[in-house]
Amino acid sequence: MVETPGSCSGSGNEHENGARIGVFICHCGGNISDVVDVKRVADEIGKLRGVVLSTTQMFLCSDPGQGLIEQKIKELGLNRVIVAACSPTLHQLTFRRTVARAGLNQFLFEHVNVREQVSWVTEDAEAATQKATRLIRAAVDRVKHLIPLDKRRISIHPAALVIGGGIAGLVAARDLAQRGMKVTLVEKQPFLGGRVAQLHTLFPTGEDARDALKRVIEEVVSHELVNVITNAQILDSEGVVGDFRTRIRIEPRGANSQLRQRASAVAACPEQTINEFDYGLSQRKAIYMAYPGCYPPIPAIDWNVCTKCGKCLWAVGGRGINLAEQPREMVLHSGIIVLATGFDPYEPLYGEYGYGIFPRVITLQQLIRLLDPLGPTGGRLPRNDGEPTRIAFIHCVGARQIEGVNQRQPDGKVKDYCARTCCTGALHAALEIRRRHPEVMITDFYQDIRTYGRGHETYYEQASEAGILFVRYDPRHPPRVEGNPKGDSPLLVRTSDLLTGGLDVEMPADLVVLATGVVPHDISELVGMYHCAVGSDSFLLEVHPKLRPVELAVAGVFLAGSCQGPMDVTEACAAASAAASKSAALIAQAQVEMDPFIAKVDEELCTGCQTCLTVCPYDAITRDETRGIAVVSEARCTGCGTCAATCPSNAIQQFGFNDAQVLAEVKALLQGAALG
Amino acid sequence: MAEAHIVQQGATPAAAGWEPRIIAFLCYWCSYTGADAAGTARLKYPPNVDIIRVMCSGRIDPELITTAFAHGADGVMVCGCHIGDCHYISGNHKTMARMPLLKRTLVDLGIEPDRFVHEWVSAAEGEKFARLVREVTERVRRLGPLGWPQRMRERGVGCGMSLEPWGA
Numbered sequence: 001m002v003e004t005p006g007s008c009s010g011s012g013n014e015h016e017n018g019a020r021i022g023v024f025i026c027h028c029g030g031n032i033s034d035v036v037d038v039k040r041v042a043d044e045i046g047k048l049r050g051v052v053l054s055t056t057q058m059f060l061c062s063d064p065g066q067g068l069i070e071q072k073i074k075e076l077g078l079n080r081v082i083v084a085a086c087s088p089t090l091h092q093l094t095f096r097r098t099v100a101r102a103g104l105n106q107f108l109f110e111h112v113n114v115r116e117q118v119s120w121v122t123e124d125a126e127a128a129t130q131k132a133t134r135l136i137r138a139a140v141d142r143v144k145h146l147i148p149l150d151k152r153r154i155s156i157h158p159a160a161l162v163i164g165g166g167i168a169g170l171v172a173a174r175d176l177a178q179r180g181m182k183v184t185l186v187e188k189q190p191f192l193g194g195r196v197a198q199l200h201t202l203f204p205t206g207e208d209a210r211d212a213l214k215r216v217i218e219e220v221v222s223h224e225l226v227n228v229i230t231n232a233q234i235l236d237s238e239g240v241v242g243d244f245r246t247r248i249r250i251e252p253r254g255a256n257s258q259l260r261q262r263a264s265a266v267a268a269c270p271e272q273t274i275n276e277f278d279y280g281l282s283q284r285k286a287i288y289m290a291y292p293g294c295y296p297p298i299p300a301i302d303w304n305v306c307t308k309c310g311k312c313l314w315a316v317g318g319r320g321i322n323l324a325e326q327p328r329e330m331v332l333h334s335g336i337i338v339l340a341t342g343f344d345p346y347e348p349l350y351g352e353y354g355y356g357i358f359p360r361v362i363t364l365q366q367l368i369r370l371l372d373p374l375g376p377t378g379g380r381l382p383r384n385d386g387e388p389t390r391i392a393f394i395h396c397v398g399a400r401q402i403e404g405v406n407q408r409q410p411d412g413k414v415k416d417y418c419a420r421t422c423c424t425g426a427l428h429a430a431l432e433i434r435r436r437h438p439e440v441m442i443t444d445f446y447q448d449i450r451t452y453g454r455g456h457e458t459y460y461e462q463a464s465e466a467g468i469l470f471v472r473y474d475p476r477h478p479p480r481v482e483g484n485p486k487g488d489s490p491l492l493v494r495t496s497d498l499l500t501g502g503l504d505v506e507m508p509a510d511l512v513v514l515a516t517g518v519v520p521h522d523i524s525e526l527v528g529m530y531h532c533a534v535g536s537d538s539f540l541l542e543v544h545p546k547l548r549p550v551e552l553a554v555a556g557v558f559l560a561g562s563c564q565g566p567m568d569v570t571e572a573c574a575a576a577s578a579a580a581s582k583s584a585a586l587i588a589q590a591q592v593e594m595d596p597f598i599a600k601v602d603e604e605l606c607t608g609c610q611t612c613l614t615v616c617p618y619d620a621i622t623r624d625e626t627r628g629i630a631v632v633s634e635a636r637c638t639g640c641g642t643c644a645a646t647c648p649s650n651a652i653q654q655f656g657f658n659d660a661q662v663l664a665e666v667k668a669l670l671q672g673a674a675l676g
Numbered sequence: 677m678a679e680a681h682i683v684q685q686g687a688t689p690a691a692a693g694w695e696p697r698i699i700a701f702l703c704y705w706c707s708y709t710g711a712d713a714a715g716t717a718r719l720k721y722p723p724n725v726d727i728i729r730v731m732c733s734g735r736i737d738p739e740l741i742t743t744a745f746a747h748g749a750d751g752v753m754v755c756g757c758h759i760g761d762c763h764y765i766s767g768n769h770k771t772m773a774r775m776p777l778l779k780r781t782l783v784d785l786g787i788e789p790d791r792f793v794h795e796w797v798s799a800a801e802g803e804k805f806a807r808l809v810r811e812v813t814e815r816v817r818r819l820g821p822l823g824w825p826q827r828m829r830e831r832g833v834g835c836g837m838s839l840e841p842w843g844a
């Protein structure tokens with residue numbers, strides 16, 4: 001321990017408001033003290049009014065370092081503590097706890113960053129020493145204005161709401177229930193399963209997608225703690241962590257469990273519409289089951305298509321179908337919310353790689369439906385006069401696009417992110433074709449092969465060994481798909497191949513498969529309702545990609561699966577389990593603790609002008625009509641301080657960052673500056 | 677008109693040994709972390725910029741900025757998350773609306789536009805932050821000391837009343 005003798009004696013140094021400040025400056029093993037003359041800083045600071053102790057230590061975050069702080073707080077009766085060390089993002093919490101252990105309120109502490117923002121960025125040692133002194137001096141003036149604060153505590157209603165009945169939502173609901181939590185799972189569609197139901201086999205294990213799905217669905221629906229609601233639309237939501245109230249509307253299903261002759265009911269329906277389950281490759285009836293073995297195993301009526309002709313009713317003798325069923329509304333009370341709203345496959349623009357112009361240009365999702373034995377063609381590829389003999393895959397369609405090269409999307413942006421699943425997905429499908437039809441010639445046009453996951457690279461190796469031809473295109477000059485005038489195959493894919501030093505390639509094709517990217521499912525209403533942060537790629541944005549990967553900044557709202565970004569099934573399930581354990585942990589706490597840096601309205605000063613209501617991003621401020629003043633909801637306020645900066649009457653102050661505190665800092669930093 | 681006044685007044689010749697004093701208000705989530713990133717990468721920048729952190733750039737009250745100038749700051753920087761990245765969804769939208777207005781007001785009050793900089797710095801943009809600090813310090817150095825209270829007195833703002841730094 002390095003103490004600075006002399007500066008410890010601070011008799012008469014107590015500030016007029018009774019502040020007894022202890023300042024601890026860290027060497028950080030030389031990271032700081034090699035540049036900043038910490039002893040000199042400690043001496044300078046020790047002379048300031050209110051500073052009872054100013055000392056240095058080799059590693060303040062170490063046990064002896066923290067021990068020193070604790071000991072000095074008790075020994076000298078310190079009531080304000082300043083640590084000048086690394087960035088507060090690293091150790092602010094550590095030292096707050098240290099201070100609390102010594103019996104002092106943890107918010108009577110201030111962390112000064114003299115490493116990342118001083119010693120590591122400043123060349124001149126003298127200048128660094130002066131800067132460190134300035135910053136600590138400002139902290140000394142700031143802490144004089146600190147007041148003890150308490151973490152906010154909010155109790156949590158022990159129930160979870162999971163929104164989205166795809167694989168991620170199902171896994172999250174299952175995990176929560178297995179931990180003994182009450183769960184309601186709501187799904188907008190009439191059937192559970194989401195996008196995984198539309199797959200045939202899963203990479204990298206090759207297992208049947210619907211089998212895997214079925215297992216999870218069974219675990220979920222058979223669990224006594226889970227309540228599954230399909231056909232449910234979220235109308236609105238109020239409340240905060242611990243106490244969300246979400247109003248939903250349940251669309252009438254039209255059929256119920258009393259319906260026995262399900263197939264006859266479906267067969268009797270005269271109305272047809274495009275089957276979205278097969279990505280438009282087939283038709284379905286107005287009363288339908290999404291796929292064989294779907295859950296619930298009861299048909300649903302698509303009211304946009306149904307004409308209420310009553311033929312289904314006739315066919316089943318009136319039992320189990322109600323064409324006059326009305327929608328119902330209910331309110332779900334939950335302590336936490338898991339968003340598992342999933343993704344949509346990217347829909348290519350008209351003419352993008354010939355899509356929409358040539359019927360033989362299809363998406364990877366459509367190919368997967370075609371390869372599915374239960375799909376629209378019973379697993380057969382489309383034929384004119386024979387199975388296709390030449391298939392071309394084009395990677396990165398609607399993914400990793402380049403501004404200026406690719407056409408902008410309707411939202412004005414290009415899809416510049418990697419969709420992560422399409423490389424392995426395309427190779428998985430290509431190998432499946434090769435297995436079934438060894439004679440088919442497959443060419444794969446790619447920019448980069450990103451088979452990044454465990455076991456995924458094998459697909460690339462197998463594809464190369466199986467004689468699939470790889471052509472690498474330059475993303476600035478993507479391939480072109482044209483009609484083939486020669487007529488042996490209807491299509492022609494042209495590009496120049498980087499692997500052969502830019503040779504022009506002209507590949508006839510019977511079928512062109514676009515390995516399309518993914519976009520988030522449109523949930524703009526939920527985004528507004530739950531105040532979700534959204535990234536520039538339009539996916540939901542977590543608090544921190546590494547340290548808090550499944551939490552939204554709004555307390556109590558968690559992210560599961562591909563609403564957060566492109567994920568394969570493995571990753572979506574992992575994310576869902578993570579979201580479930582984070583939310584279960586929160587529910588188990590029974591209470592949440594939140595930082596106390598919220599806004600408070602001074603009732604005397606507030607004129608009721610309501611300006612603050614318009615700036616709050618969280619609708620946390622309301623107007624008390626009887627008193628004519630603004631009121632901040634403690635639970636809703638997240639502590640950004642925007643209202644405090646906006647209030648024209650200075651009637652709002654933010655705890656921890658009130659005007660007196662920040663202004664004291666400004667003035668202290670500028671001490672000695674020329675005024676003219 | 678305000679511009680003309682500044683030109684005519686010209687920059688005060690920098691006194692020997694004078695160093696610009698610049699205050700930077702940074703939001704904690706992106707820009708402060710971005711400044712940390714500059715440190716972690718050991719990028720070097722001049723020591724003239726002192727950082728004050730707030731939770732969100734939306735908290736940066738114009739009064740904080742004018743107070744800094746009134747207390748002798750030669751320049752002020754305001755940094756927040758890029759639009760769309762604000763930890764509090766839209767706190768920085770308010771910053772975006774507020775700062776250009778403030779800048780115009782500051783110009784009218786005799787402060788050269790180069791002395792007040794508002795930029796978005798993400799948590800990953802350590803490089804950008806370091807560059808910003810270098811550029812701003814250089815620009816302010818070229819302009820010389822501001823001495824705003826003195827300047828205000830000379831211009832007779834406030835009906836000839838002497839303008840003490842606020843809250844002094």
Ligand code: FES
Pocket residue numbers: 703704705706707731732733734756757761762763764767768
């Ligand atoms: S948190 Fe950075 S600007 Fe709002």
